Amino acid sequence: MDLSYGKEYEEFREEVRDFLGANWPPGGDKDRYPTKEETCQFRDDATAKGYLRRSIPKQYGGSEQPPDEIRGAILREEFTRARAPMDPPGIGTMMLVPTLLDRGEAWQKEKFVPPTTRGDINWCQGYSEPGSGSDLASLKTRGELVGDEWVINGQKIWTSGATNADYMFCLVRTEPDAPKHAGISYLLIDMNQEGMDVRPLKQMTGGSDFNEVFLTDVRTPKDWIVGKRGEGWLVSRTTLKHERNSIGAAAQSSAMFQGILHLAKSTSSGGRPNIEDPSIRQRLAEIEGYVRAHEYSGYRQMTRNARNEDPGIIQMMNKLNSTNISHMVSKLALDLLGDDGLLDPTSTSRAGYRPSDNRSWITQYMYSLGIAVAGGTANIQRNVIGERGLGLPRDSAANRSA
Amino acid sequence: MNFDISEEQELLQDTIRQFMANECPTTHLREVFESETGFDATLWKGMAELGLVGLHLDDEYGGAGLEIIDLALVAESLGYGGAPGPFLGHVLAGLAIQLAGSDAQKQTWLPSLATGDAIGTVALGEVGGGWQPEEWTLAAGSTLSGVKLNVPYASIAEVIVVGVEGGGLVLVEKGASGVEIQPIEGVDRARRIDAVTFESTPCEALPEGAAQSGRVRDAALVLLAADAFGSGSRLVDMSVAYAKTREQFGVTIEHFQAVKHQLANMAVELEPSRGLFWYAAHAFDHVQDESQRAAALAKAHISDRVMQIARDSVEAHGGIGFTWECDVQLWFKRSMFNRAFLGTPSVHRERAAQMGGW
Numbered sequence A: 001m002d003l004s005y006g007k008e009y010e011e012f013r014e015e016v017r018d019f020l021g022a023n024w025p026p027g028g029d030k031d032r033y034p035t036k037e038e039t040c041q042f043r044d045d046a047t048a049k050g051y052l053r054r055s056i057p058k059q060y061g062g063s064e065q066p067p068d069e070i071r072g073a074i075l076r077e078e079f080t081r082a083r084a085p086m087d088p089p090g091i092g093t094m095m096l097v098p099t100l101l102d103r104g105e106a107w108q109k110e111k112f113v114p115p116t117t118r119g120d121i122n123w124c125q126g127y128s129e130p131g132s133g134s135d136l137a138s139l140k141t142r143g144e145l146v147g148d149e150w151v152i153n154g155q156k157i158w159t160s161g162a163t164n165a166d167y168m169f170c171l172v173r174t175e176p177d178a179p180k181h182a183g184i185s186y187l188l189i190d191m192n193q194e195g196m197d198v199r200p201l202k203q204m205t206g207g208s209d210f211n212e213v214f215l216t217d218v219r220t221p222k223d224w225i226v227g228k229r230g231e232g233w234l235v236s237r238t239t240l241k242h243e244r245n246s247i248g249a250a251a252q253s254s255a256m257f258q259g260i261l262h263l264a265k266s267t268s269s270g271g272r273p274n275i276e277d278p279s280i281r282q283r284l285a286e287i288e289g290y291v292r293a294h295e296y297s298g299y300r301q302m303t304r305n306a307r308n309e310d311p312g313i314i315q316m317m318n319k320l321n322s323t324n325i326s327h328m329v330s331k332l333a334l335d336l337l338g339d340d341g342l343l344d345p346t347s348t349s350r351a352g353y354r355p356s357d358n359r360s361w362i363t364q365y366m367y368s369l370g371i372a373v374a375g376g377t378a379n380i381q382r383n384v385i386g387e388r389g390l391g392l393p394r395d396s397a398a399n400r401s402a
Numbered sequence B: 001m002n003f004d005i006s007e008e009q010e011l012l013q014d015t016i017r018q019f020m021a022n023e024c025p026t027t028h029l030r031e032v033f034e035s036e037t038g039f040d041a042t043l044w045k046g047m048a049e050l051g052l053v054g055l056h057l058d059d060e061y062g063g064a065g066l067e068i069i070d071l072a073l074v075a076e077s078l079g080y081g082g083a084p085g086p087f088l089g090h091v092l093a094g095l096a097i098q099l100a101g102s103d104a105q106k107q108t109w110l111p112s113l114a115t116g117d118a119i120g121t122v123a124l125g126e127v128g129g130g131w132q133p134e135e136w137t138l139a140a141g142s143t144l145s146g147v148k149l150n151v152p153y154a155s156i157a158e159v160i161v162v163g164v165e166g167g168g169l170v171l172v173e174k175g176a177s178g179v180e181i182q183p184i185e186g187v188d189r190a191r192r193i194d195a196v197t198f199e200s201t202p203c204e205a206l207p208e209g210a211a212q213s214g215r216v217r218d219a220a221l222v223l224l225a226a227d228a229f230g231s232g233s234r235l236v237d238m239s240v241a242y243a244k245t246r247e248q249f250g251v252t253i254e255h256f257q258a259v260k261h262q263l264a265n266m267a268v269e270l271e272p273s274r275g276l277f278w279y280a281a282h283a284f285d286h287v288q289d290e291s292q293r294a295a296a297l298a299k300a301h302i303s304d305r306v307m308q309i310a311r312d313s314v315e316a317h318g319g320i321g322f323t324w325e326c327d328v329q330l331w332f333k334r335s336m337f338n339r340a341f342l343g344t345p346s347v348h349r350e351r352a353a354q355m356g357g358w
């Protein structure tokens, strides 16, 4: 075991620090928000150095670096420390780009990868339907080839970010006579067209990040398909794998823990700082046990992946681990908030109460449940761990419907 | 960056698993468990021949000169195998003498501890849960008086390393005057404990005792965490195996999703925590300013998680799980030992909180 990164890597870290010191924040000005142009320029400069868009080929605007988990980790650490932006956040960079690079045609990569990675176009993910959530492969939205175009009819739901999206990557049933999983295709669809009806859904948090999308005779060119007809399920599996990794990142758990520790130090109850309450200290230390365990599991996976070895059952646990930690943190947060836990997090009114700085924790208290459900529920994760990790048999109901 | 164990270390673990499967199948473990002394000299000799009991001692004294991570991996495998006997107290006594002893003391004790010909143990606990060096109360000069509790296998030890007032450590030899050893009816009969009363007993201070006793405690926490992890793996494996054989409603119970999820939850509580004891063990030798806190967190977390896994295992086995006859109870009790010995999880969580500057 050797937890140092080694000389070569420490030199790399120095180089990254120097770059960040010289380039972020733009003009060295810490007191204002950088402009969009400055952020774009920074990302392009960082890409030229080989720090961003690392897995993306040069011809598609990337820096095409050999896979190196450790350089990746150092970059994450240093960029986070400098509060510098990495890839534009969003489902496009996280899920669509890796999928296209894996399965797309050259022209598709050329057309979509560069603007997506630059943050110039936004995507939404059209998978879930009212009748098809965990049992996603039962989806019913139909796609028929009419001349040179797919004509799509149906309904998607829980589509995050659909109001801002330029395009949707969408699972559509194109082969109605084929068995369930083999009848699905992966289509790319322009959101700006007639027949695309996006209706925001109000979440329990009060916000509206996700939407219903009704598709009525929506059209997309014949070749805007990723993979072949009927291969959509397999193509989407590549994407889901990327989603699990990103949601499961141990780094998020650590950041969440730092947040809750800060909250415990900065709030008090009955005149005593919460951090001095023995029961709060116990809970914090218990959560830290989980968080550290998650972090070290991340190192272990990184080590195995770097050697092209299978990390084993541990990598199936990332999402459930994150979910469990985020439940614990959220519950503790509500206790730390005390009376502030009565507040409506979306309200801007100050009537009667001093405005709380900590309302975002109330949103987080609810959002942790969204995390538990989105991208495969906790029960579905348990199925995967039980079946693929522990070698237990598949669900008989799931078998029947397949 | 390499957060993994080496091939040699994996090989060592395989060897121990094989050794335990051959020399101490659960039928045999049960015999030792039910025996008068809880000690099997043949098994001990076998462990010593494999080099397990002096692994961490310097080469010049007949040890293998390895690190706490290696010892922890041994502890994990022994926990998986449910190994009965004085391993824990013995390796800690050797560590204490190596870290805090004079050359003469090392010369006297380490060679025979390294081969396992002499068994050593540590007397840390006191009445009312005083496990930590700063809680020790026995006054020691050239003689020692007072009571130490929960001392592993004191009755067969040639040498006892005793924690005394001010966090110091002293040696008491077998047969020294004024020593009275009373067995305590412990719940884990695979690891026996005694109460030891000293009455003007001649003793010899380890010169660096006060400086090193915290280190010995930290190593103990790491080894308990590692043993707990191994125990947890065994419990998960037993429960999965049982689910694959027990039939109800015309199918093996592994087919019921509730069972599958119960088993998946047990695995998720356990598996990620492996890195906690790895890191704590690694830190002991390589990141000393973090090692105290890492040891405290690892012991608190893993021993606590595994205790719950043991409870879940009983449930997963149904009625048979509640019997003396079912092997689950052996690891259930091992888990109780690992959780309580050297202080419960809450003790070490509070210590972690203090060390974190909270």
Ligand SMILES: Cc1cc2nc3c(=O)[nH]c(=O)nc-3n(C[C@H](O)[C@H](O)[C@H](O)COP(=O)(O)OP(=O)(O)OC[C@H]3O[C@@H](n4cnc5c(N)ncnc54)[C@H](O)[C@@H]3O)c2cc1C
Pocket (backbone or CB within 6 Å): A124, A125, A126, A127, A128, A132, A133, A134, A135, A157, A158, A159, A160, A161, A210, A369, A370, A371, A373, A374, A375, A376, A377, A378, A379, A380, A383, A395, A398, B257
């Ligand atoms: C915040 C948020 C954002 C989302 N964003 C998107 C998005 O952008 N695009 C998109 O396509 N989808 C999105 N989703 C949808 C999400 O993927 C689905 O909600 C999820 O897959 C579960 O499907 P469902 O809601 O139909 O629940 P159901 O599948 O109906 O599940 C209901 C309950 O039954 C349990 N259950 C179902 N099947 C099984 C089984 N086989 N074994 C055991 N238990 C089972 C589930 O665990 C759950 O507890 C989002 C969801 C949320 C909450």
